[in-house]
Amino acid sequence: MNLNAPEFSSFRHDGLQLAYFDDGDPAGQPVLLIHGFASSATVNWVHPGWLKTLGDAGYRVIAIDNRGHGASDKPRDPELYHPETMAGDAVALLDHLGLPDAHIMGYSMGARISAFLALGHPHRVRSLVLGGLGIGMCTGVGDWDPIADALLAPSLDDVTHERGRMFRAFAEQTKSDRHALAACISTSRDLLTPEQMARIDVPALVAVGTKDDIAGSPQELAALMPQARALDIPGRDHMLAVGDRVFKKAVLEFYAELA
Template sequence: MDLNPPAFSTFTHDGLSIAYFDEGDPSGDPILLIHGFASSANVNWVYPGWLKTLGDAGYRVIALDNRGHGASGKPHDPGVYHPSAMAGDAAALLDHLGIAEAHVMGYSMGARISTFLTLAHPDRVRSLVLGGLGIGMVTGVGDWDPIADALNAPSLDVVTHERGRMFRAFADQTKSDRKALAACISTSRDLLSAEDMGRIDVPVLIAVGTKDDIAGSAQELAALVPGAEALDIPGRDHMLAVGDRVFKKAVLEFLAKVGHA
């Protein structure tokens, strides 16, 4: 299995076309991957080697392009980007594929969506891996209005906000629909309460880079979730932690320990 993009299929949910891939061993344990803001299934999971890593380990690897991203529909209405709605797309994909239960892994915004999915459909999630989002799931991840402003700016040259420049450059690099992303960032950050996190009743691994200034503490979030494990990804920031070998090794060990979906 290589790092080239796999073939994507589409299905319709909530009036939107949702693109996804379904790769790896068809008889293997299914794992559903949910990518982060301004990313895509390819950028988050194929190019950093996750599809290869999980496929080589015998898993059936499924990933979708979230609404507003990749090859999926890109509405410009902020009202359709709440995490509960995007979690609905993920659940609908499992329905579409006839999968009763899957391991679920999300990164950053995808970790938030994965948590909403787990809370809404606890019977569908065998285990949960949250990457790139720690206690920020509950306390927030700072002021992201400058990122929306950066996405709506006429060009990167006029953006002075550091994090805004980072995400605008990333959006330009991935040739994203910036209006859709600006709509998404305004409503996709709904917080969960400590009580919500305490209701999660599946095995959970929370992994955050030690140089990540966005996610918040993995240990603080893990303390709210019964039995959750926290992992420090050494020397990695928010952008670079996703493909880290320490992260991959820990996820494979966690999944093996959890057992079959």
Template sequence: MNLNTPAFSSFTHDGLKLAFFDEGDPSGVPVVLIHGFASSANVNWVHPGWLKTLGDAGYRVIAIDNRGHGASDKPRDAEAYRPWHMASDAVALLDHLGIPEANIMGYSMGARISVFAALAHPDRVRSLVLGGLGIGMTDGVGDWDPIADALLTASLEDVTHDRARMFRAFADQTKSDRDALAACIKGSRDLVARSDMAKIDAPTLIGVGTKDDIAGSAQELAALMPRARALDIPGRDHMLAVGDRIFKTAVLEFYAEVAG
């Protein structure tokens, strides 16, 4: 077991080869981590210290590279990135590993995927941690078309839209396949009905940075759900909240309550 540089394996689902790591205590309670747009299991969960934090706490830590990201296959068809398809990848990983149910934690797009997984397979989800996405889950998070355009633009210097420039720079930093990401951003934006959020009975923690201008209110989303609580991550924006110590401490406390 190496909590710094995990070994990746792969499995096939929906005609795609998907990469993942499976680390920590093999007999520990499983936590499945689902990363955000233009990120990867390493960028979202290893580099910010989540693998070490959860591994040191005794959990079995599993993370998938979503289709279009990291070492997984990268289709170019936007339809392939609908959230229910990516949610089915995560559930198929549980099947592949023989895990009946797990704690599911997603950040940003990964939070959306986690909710679709919980709606489709409530029996597989022991708890939810939703990071970087609040009421935007149901109400939308603004116009993302400029991000798709920015991903397909020849140079970052040609991008003037602030949010699009941020994600294009992130995609360049992570050496991502920008054509696949453009398809992903077009296909993965389906909203969740407020009435559907109310159906999710799994204990849920929703963490959003107080300077996050994308996610929307964690409190508003939590209010829709029967067993959810909101967490403000002080002074953090959308990009920096994911690795915050306060967020990690809150997740460990949440898991101590619900994950046993």
């Protein structure tokens, strides 16, 4: 196994063509990976080494390109991007593959989608890894309207907002549909209440970089959940924490405990 993207397949759900890969050990326990905003299955999970890490450990590694991202269809209607809706895409992928359940792991927006999945479809979730999102799941992650403005600006040179520039540059680097992303960012930030988080009663790991200024405290989020623990990813910000070796080691140990 290497860091090149595996072959992608696609399936239809909710009127959209959605791309995914299904790799690793076919006989292994399935792990479904859900990527973050403006990213893709390849950018979030293949290039940072997650596919190799999990595949080498004997897992079946499945990852979806969320609607609006990667090789999946990219509608421009904001109403199509609520996290509950995108969680439905992930469940539909499990259905498509004939899988009753899987370990679910998401990063950033993907963590939010994963939490909505666990809340709405608890019997499909063996365990939950929430990366790059802590108590911001409940309290919000700041003002993201400038991100949408940055995505729709004529060029990167027109963007002065620091976080806006970061995401605009990332979107250009990943050759994303900026209009679809602007639609997505406006509705994909629905919050979960502390009471809802308390109902997510599966083994869970909440992992956030210590220099992440977006996610909020992983300890505060984990404290709301009956079977969750927190992990600080030392010295990493929101963008760099995703591929960190401390994060990978903790996830493998977490899964080993559940075996």
